[in-house]
Amino acid sequence: MGVDCHHTESAQPGLEGVALADAVAAAVSKCERTRDRLTPPRRRVLELLLEADGPMKAYDLIAAYGQNGAPAKPPTVYRALDFLERLGFAHRIESLNAYVPCRMEGASHRAAFLICECCGAAQEFEPDFAPQFAAAEAAGYAVRTVTLEARGLCPACKVEA
Amino acid sequence: MGVDCHHTESAQPGLEGVALADAVAAAVSKCERTRDRLTPPRRRVLELLLEADGPMKAYDLIAAYGQNGAPAKPPTVYRALDFLERLGFAHRIESLNAYVPCRMEGASHRAAFLICECCGAAQEFEPDFAPQFAAAEAAGYAVRTVTLEARGLCPACKVEA
């Protein structure tokens, strides 16, 4: 990803086989419980995100959508992404214009990432926003969502540099 | 900005007259000290940001650039924004695709905003990233920059809602 990065292996390999099936099944059952509809296009986009080795651009998803190489129409994918974000199955990484499946258990309204500028990996983590949150509320703000994106070098790329 | 927001006054009025001149002069002298070149296009974009009542889109800047109504070419504005961000005179708000002048004194590599989803105001604040920073470094990451964007309602819009 970065200009001086020569990694061949991804820091975050995508799911496949049983692991992928399990992750999809978990989403299916979660949607059944909440009466949300994980329709075919939504499910397909979720699969693509889970299979990916890293953050996926919307137009990568569009290109990869069809099983036979046929691309999707942009609104198909953007609508699916809206749904997946809304349900907490995916996150948009603003500073990359890219999307990742949610790796955290408790789907909160918070998303925080450590983004490697060398290999492009995006590691989700659970931030403690308590201080910022408290400060904002003290100033009279009603905070709804918080996005945090830290950029730098992941352990592997730090060593190499 | 928001669909159910009827505010006429901005929460953050832009600078004009002496205040604007002072702010620009401060940037000029800061650049003189650091031997950076606040060239005409860069200065013009900085002025536009300072004059604005809120976050400016790049194409708003492009449209407003010429004194006589003539728009700028996109690269002119994007290059100026790169410069202004690099020196800490401006910040990009990722979740809005928009830009604001820096309101903080010490130009750090950190930018944090409280963004009102109703009136569109973006209030910059000085976050305490120490905990997140420490956690990231402990995990082996070398953090370079951190962006935090909290979305919700500002005090004025909270009352109205």
Added chain:
DNA sequence: GCAAGAAGTGTTATGAAATAACATAACTGT
């Protein structure tokens, strides 16, 4: 069951955001 509304999809077209590439001009240090 079935009508009425809501939610989802397919499709065409367009709008908005950002950059590539290359030629020219202006500073900088020697």
Added chain:
DNA sequence: ACAGTTATGTTATTTCATAACACTTCTTGC
């Protein structure tokens, strides 16, 4: 003044995202 670097001007293109509308599928109250 010259060589190297930094900045600008310009054209074109690429990338990212949504508007609008017709149609289908769910759902829910009767």
